[in-house]
Amino acid sequence: MQDKLTLMIPGPTPVPETVLLAMSRHPIGHRSADFQKIVKRTTAQLKWLHQTSGDVLALTGSGTAAMEAGIINVLSKGDRVLCGDNGKFGERWVKVAKAYGLDVQVIKADWGQPLDPEAFRAALEADTGKAIRAVIITHSETSTGVINDLKTITSHVRAHGTALTIADCVTSLGATNVPMDEWGLDVVGSGSQKGYMMPPGLAFVAMGERAWTAYERSDLPKFYLDLGKYRKSAAADSNPFTPAINLYFALEASLEIMQAEGLEAIFARHDRHRRATQAAMKAIGLPLYAAEGYGSPAITAVAPEGIDAEALRKKVKDRFDILLAGGQDHLKGKVFRIGHLGFVCDRDVITAVAAIEATLQELGLAKAAIGAGVGAAALELAR
Amino acid sequence: MQDKLTLMIPGPTPVPETVLLAMSRHPIGHRSADFQKIVKRTTAQLKWLHQTSGDVLALTGSGTAAMEAGIINVLSKGDRVLCGDNGKFGERWVKVAKAYGLDVQVIKADWGQPLDPEAFRAALEADTGKAIRAVIITHSETSTGVINDLKTITSHVRAHGTALTIADCVTSLGATNVPMDEWGLDVVGSGSQKGYMMPPGLAFVAMGERAWTAYERSDLPKFYLDLGKYRKSAAADSNPFTPAINLYFALEASLEIMQAEGLEAIFARHDRHRRATQAAMKAIGLPLYAAEGYGSPAITAVAPEGIDAEALRKKVKDRFDILLAGGQDHLKGKVFRIGHLGFVCDRDVITAVAAIEATLQELGLAKAAIGAGVGAAALELAR
Numbered sequence: 001m002q003d004k005l006t007l008m009i010p011g012p013t014p015v016p017e018t019v020l021l022a023m024s025r026h027p028i029g030h031r032s033a034d035f036q037k038i039v040k041r042t043t044a045q046l047k048w049l050h051q052t053s054g055d056v057l058a059l060t061g062s063g064t065a066a067m068e069a070g071i072i073n074v075l076s077k078g079d080r081v082l083c084g085d086n087g088k089f090g091e092r093w094v095k096v097a098k099a100y101g102l103d104v105q106v107i108k109a110d111w112g113q114p115l116d117p118e119a120f121r122a123a124l125e126a127d128t129g130k131a132i133r134a135v136i137i138t139h140s141e142t143s144t145g146v147i148n149d150l151k152t153i154t155s156h157v158r159a160h161g162t163a164l165t166i167a168d169c170v171t172s173l174g175a176t177n178v179p180m181d182e183w184g185l186d187v188v189g190s191g192s193q194k195g196y197m198m199p200p201g202l203a204f205v206a207m208g209e210r211a212w213t214a215y216e217r218s219d220l221p222k223f224y225l226d227l228g229k230y231r232k233s234a235a236a237d238s239n240p241f242t243p244a245i246n247l248y249f250a251l252e253a254s255l256e257i258m259q260a261e262g263l264e265a266i267f268a269r270h271d272r273h274r275r276a277t278q279a280a281m282k283a284i285g286l287p288l289y290a291a292e293g294y295g296s297p298a299i300t301a302v303a304p305e306g307i308d309a310e311a312l313r314k315k316v317k318d319r320f321d322i323l324l325a326g327g328q329d330h331l332k333g334k335v336f337r338i339g340h341l342g343f344v345c346d347r348d349v350i351t352a353v354a355a356i357e358a359t360l361q362e363l364g365l366a367k368a369a370i371g372a373g374v375g376a377a378a379l380e381l382a383r
Numbered sequence: 384m385q386d387k388l389t390l391m392i393p394g395p396t397p398v399p400e401t402v403l404l405a406m407s408r409h410p411i412g413h414r415s416a417d418f419q420k421i422v423k424r425t426t427a428q429l430k431w432l433h434q435t436s437g438d439v440l441a442l443t444g445s446g447t448a449a450m451e452a453g454i455i456n457v458l459s460k461g462d463r464v465l466c467g468d469n470g471k472f473g474e475r476w477v478k479v480a481k482a483y484g485l486d487v488q489v490i491k492a493d494w495g496q497p498l499d500p501e502a503f504r505a506a507l508e509a510d511t512g513k514a515i516r517a518v519i520i521t522h523s524e525t526s527t528g529v530i531n532d533l534k535t536i537t538s539h540v541r542a543h544g545t546a547l548t549i550a551d552c553v554t555s556l557g558a559t560n561v562p563m564d565e566w567g568l569d570v571v572g573s574g575s576q577k578g579y580m581m582p583p584g585l586a587f588v589a590m591g592e593r594a595w596t597a598y599e600r601s602d603l604p605k606f607y608l609d610l611g612k613y614r615k616s617a618a619a620d621s622n623p624f625t626p627a628i629n630l631y632f633a634l635e636a637s638l639e640i641m642q643a644e645g646l647e648a649i650f651a652r653h654d655r656h657r658r659a660t661q662a663a664m665k666a667i668g669l670p671l672y673a674a675e676g677y678g679s680p681a682i683t684a685v686a687p688e689g690i691d692a693e694a695l696r697k698k699v700k701d702r703f704d705i706l707l708a709g710g711q712d713h714l715k716g717k718v719f720r721i722g723h724l725g726f727v728c729d730r731d732v733i734t735a736v737a738a739i740e741a742t743l744q745e746l747g748l749a750k751a752a753i754g755a756g757v758g759a760a761a762l763e764l765a766r
Contacts, residue, residue: 006409012410012628023629024407027395027582028388029706060584061443062624065607100604154490193625199410201584201627221483221604224448241445242576244584244627246406323412354714 001321008352009325010142010171012193012200012297013320013342015250019198022253027245034238038248043234045255046204049173049263050188052180054208056169059249060244063170063191066203068096069225070166071136074214075206077101079133080165084115084153088143088328089168093136100220105132111144111331112301114294115150124160124256131353133214134164134186140172143328145290145301145337158184162234164214168192174258175270175341186211192247194298195266197254197343201247207231227310270297271342273349276380280353281338283376284297284360285367289335298341299325309336312356315363320355346381353377385706392708392737393525393554395576395583396725401583405636410628419620421631426617428638429587432556433571434648435563437591440613441634443627444552446574451479452551452608453570454519456590457597460484462516465506465546467498467536467643470507470713471526472551474520483603488515490627494527494714495684497677498678500535507543516597517547517569523555528684528720530555534566536729541567547597553577554681557641558653558724569594575630577650577681580637580726584753586628590614653680656723656732665722665734666759667743668750672718681724682708691749692719695739698746703738729764736760 007014028034039058046056059065072091075081081102083094086109097104107119124132131311135157139150150167157165164186169178173188174195180188186208193200205227207215215228229240256265277300278288289301304312313324313336327335340349340358353373360366390397407484408759411417422441429439454476458464464485466477469492480487489501498520501703507515518540522533533550540548547569552561556571557578576583588610590598598611612623619700622755660683661671672684687695696707696719709720721739736756743749 003409005409006410007410009412011625013410015409020409024403026386026398026403027576029390029395029585029708031709032706060445060446060627061607062626064624065444068607096606099606099609158685191625193410199627199629200413200625200629223479223482224444224451225607242394242574242583243445244443244582244630245576246582247584247627259432322576323415325412326739328416353622358630381707 001315004008004321004379006322006348008322008339008348009119010194010337010339010341011191013197013339014344015197015199016254016257016343018099018257019250019253022249023199023246025205025246026340030239030242031243033243039239040237042248042251042255045259049255049258050178050180050206052206053180054180054206055231055234056206057227057234057260058239059203059205059225060201060241061203061205062200063189064092065225066189066191066205067093069205069227070189071096071102072220072222072225073218074164074166074187074211075102078103080105080131082107082120082135084137084148085148086113086115087111087138087141089138090142093138096100097136100140112264112289113118113291114146115148115153115226116157117149120153121156124156124163126131127160128163131292132160134302136166138168139178140175140188140296140298142171142299143331145296145299146294147176147296154183154185159232164210169323169337171296171341175268175298177267180206180208192251195342196251197257198247198250201244202251224247271341272346272381273344274300276337276349276354276377277340279380280373280377283368284357284373299337299339301337303333303335309333312336312363315359316355319359320364322352324357350374350377387704388703389731391705391722391731392542393577393720393724394574395509396580396722397727397731398580398582399637399726401545401640401642402633402636405632406582406629406630408632412624413622413628418488418628420542422622423620423637425631425634425638428642432638432641433561433563433589434565435589435591437563437589438614438617439587440590440617441609441622441626442588442608442613443584443624444586445583446572446586447475449572449588450476450551450613451575452610453572454479455483455605455608456601456610457547457549457570457594458485458516459600459602461486463488463514465490465503465515465518467520467531469496469498469527469529469531470494470521470524470529472524473521476521478550480519484668495529495672496674497529498531498536500532500539504539507539510543513545515543515546517549519549521551522561523558523679523681525682526714527673528679528682529677530559530679536626537568547593548757549765554647554724556677557649559680560650563589563591575634576680578725579634580640581630581633584627585634655729655764656727657683659732660721660723661758662763663760666751667740667756677754681719682722684718684720686718692716695742695746698742699738702742702745705735707740733757733764
């Protein structure tokens, strides 16, 4: 049905009406005092969201631009980096690091499995010559619905003494606790179409003091992604390049909504939706793809054995106007993914579960009594 | 007066209401068939706007991102490039080229003066060893309001045989004729907040066949700005990274308006506004900053001798809610700039002139009879 689509993908997430309407305001000049006020205010709110006293810089770009900026601003050609790879995004940061001539050491886990913090501890302890300059970790691996133990891995990086932690928090920030300063994260990348509940187009890089020290020696070429320019402009509540002004209007509106809800409530909501979605899928006999205990608070990947996941996903969209995400790369057709990130309420979760149940019935593929999924979700939502 | 501001700066330009409202639609999935339709349609329209059968790729970023992408995708470390520098943006491309370790040969002109095509001809003819790989030219130099003779300079590049032309058409595309294929331009960069009449956030890089050949040998590191990835995705009506979906909605709306007006009418309108603005400023005794005959169709820079340009500009904003642009770098306080680019009609031009005249009166700085500027503008607009 036209204009009735509900997004249950891992970004863009649903967007509040006030945020959408903020975007339709006429742009103002980006070198004006009025725009400086917006930059000043949103910068303070971004620090609150990141739980940091460091810098949080906004770029016009995607989450990949943020992560690339985070990597190339603190490293130099030939630097050794340790990359965690247990999905499509972990894999992508390996590619970025290699594109810039870094010496990449990869710690892998199978798709669906979490990265093993012990493997990081061992690799970092073995690096007695302190060659490892940075560790790149994806917190919530969007392709598999796995959440990695970023806190523990970061503690091992800190024990190493000199390596930095560069964290891809694109689908974890604003969904689960990412206390940047408390955990000792040096660089955190994120994107507007995720926990921020905004359309895509703004990306954020948070940089701690150790990251800025590394910036001083970084020799990788950059200009648009040169974070030093952003830091300098941010000191004057400005941007070095013409930013996506209307997305700043949206950012202002969305951060206000987030602050009104509060971090604890936001994290509790995402945790509740994770539990409800997981319980529902189990109740209707659809196995979860992520290893038990490692499901992301942002997204649940489901591997419906013996069922064409892509056909199911398409039917849910056609019949119920709910867009689920498909599997990526070799998971295409084998996995579908339910996004429960950003502007998602309990009603959305229970609706998505009901639509999946009803579709399985219609396709003659139901393995459980109709209502089992909704019932299981309702129980978790009520806890 | 709140929400009454009219932008007469060189970007963002005024934005049509239909474009603003298109932005407030709820985002759709960027991997959906519905989004592919938008990419397919806007790509065809972008080729029309660029007058090219080559590729026109959309990035989420600023015009600087587009130009950096254009430069780093066709060159390799140590390559000799010839850069034209007669203002802030020409200066910027020199900085980008140097940031990537290119061997930069600069052809300068004073701010306010055009680049001399003969200097390019001489440098290119002297390059018998064919070391020059590319010539980087800013078509409309936004900082000074000068339009460079891109057509003639490009003809000299073509005569060289192997060098490419990388053109910054950020404030010329959609304002004046830039027939990419006819002139033999290889790379053209532009940004959404200019002739496109959109808010900022999308940037465009057009690449001809010779540029793609150069891409194959380019060894400069890149990932988010790697145009090969965009070309591959564009073949499937998609983007390699999550694009600014809502800005695509705006792009669809704005390109439709542009096609309805037609290229010839768009160029004639900008030419009319250039003539009217120039004539009005002369009539009220405010000298133009750009050399006679080289004023940009997008922006007119005015150097009001003996008058604090910044004070005048601020007064025009406070009294009449019209935002003019100030002077950049060493021109701050010495120059103000009237943007007549994008969604600007005859009424806007005559209004801006009237506001400037009225402000000069109020400040006791008028050198001509009140109405002289409006009269001169009206005569040009009627031609």
